Amino acid sequence: MAMTELGRTYxxxxxxxxxxxxxxxIMLDIPPGSPINEGRLAVxxxxxxxxxxxxxxxxxxxxxxxxxxxxxxFATQVDITDLADIxxxxxxxxxxxxxxxxxxxxxxxxxxxxxxxxQIASMDATDPDMGSLMGYDIDVHRLIYxxxxxxxxxxxxxxxxxxATRIWCLVLDRLPSVADHIREHVGLxxxxxxxxxxxxxxxxxxxxxxxxxxIRAVL
Numbered sequence: 456m457a458m459t460e461l462g463r464t465y466x467x468x469x470x471x472x473x474x475x476x477x478x479x480x481i482m483l484d485i486p487p488g489s490p491i492n493e494g495r496l497a498v499x500x501x502x503x504x505x506x507x508x509x510x511x512x513x514x515x516x517x518x519x520x521x522x523x524x525x526x527x528x529f530a531t532q533v534d535i536t537d538l539a540d541i542x543x544x545x546x547x548x549x550x551x552x553x554x555x556x557x558x559x560x561x562x563x564x565x566x567x568x569x570x571x572x573x574q575i576a577s578m579d580a581t582d583p584d585m586g587s588l589m590g591y592d593i594d595v596h597r598l599i600y601x602x603x604x605x606x607x608x609x610x611x612x613x614x615x616x617x618x619a620t621r622i623w624c625l626v627l628d629r630l631p632s633v634a635d636h637i638r639e640h641v642g643l644x645x646x647x648x649x650x651x652x653x654x655x656x657x658x659x660x661x662x663x664x665x666x667x668x669x670i671r672a673v674l
Contacts, residue, residue: 481624490528564598568647575591592640
């Protein structure tokens with residue numbers, strides 16, 4: 456389930472490997488529990504084994520891979536029971552990030568948010584490429600976190616959203632409408648662009664609540 460990134464430029468080969476592997480793990484392109492073969496990944500990504508190894512250390516901090524002595528490195532399992540803990544934190548931090556983004560987003564980021572709202576409003580809900588649809592969701596969250604102008608909030612929320620997305624992917628085929636969930640972002644993005652912090656915070660909180668409820672409904 457491939458997805459595209461937001462025009463990312465990489466600081467190093469290790470950074471490139473980290474982001475590419477991270478998104479494969481998030482979207483379950485690398486299945487939970489599967490072994491991580493450094494040599495194979497180096498060939499696939501066209502990157503040396505040392506940057507791959509460095510990226511895996513960082514991915515372990517993100518709880519996306521786990522390394523075991525004498526066994527190797529594996530993609531972590533997706534634990535549905537983590538949903539409550541993840542949602543509890545997101546319910547506090549997502550509204551905070553949305554409120555800060557409405558107040559602090561720079562002009563170029565605000566324009567990017569507006570373009571993303573237009574793309575989602577006009578997206579084809581019948582598109583069978585689920586990766587493209589979910590790519591919208593990931594793009595929106597990462598844009599808002601960046602717009603909040605607080606690297607600590609951004610880092611924490613990216614990590615939480617990554618784990619939430621893995622849970623989402625695990626039950627994706629049982630959810631009634633991914634497109635409806637993604638369309639909720641249009642109002643949120645428009646509120647941020649309009650500098651309406653109160654509305655943005657409320658819509659962000661509602662989105663977290665709706666996400667958890669949708670997942671629980673199919674468990």
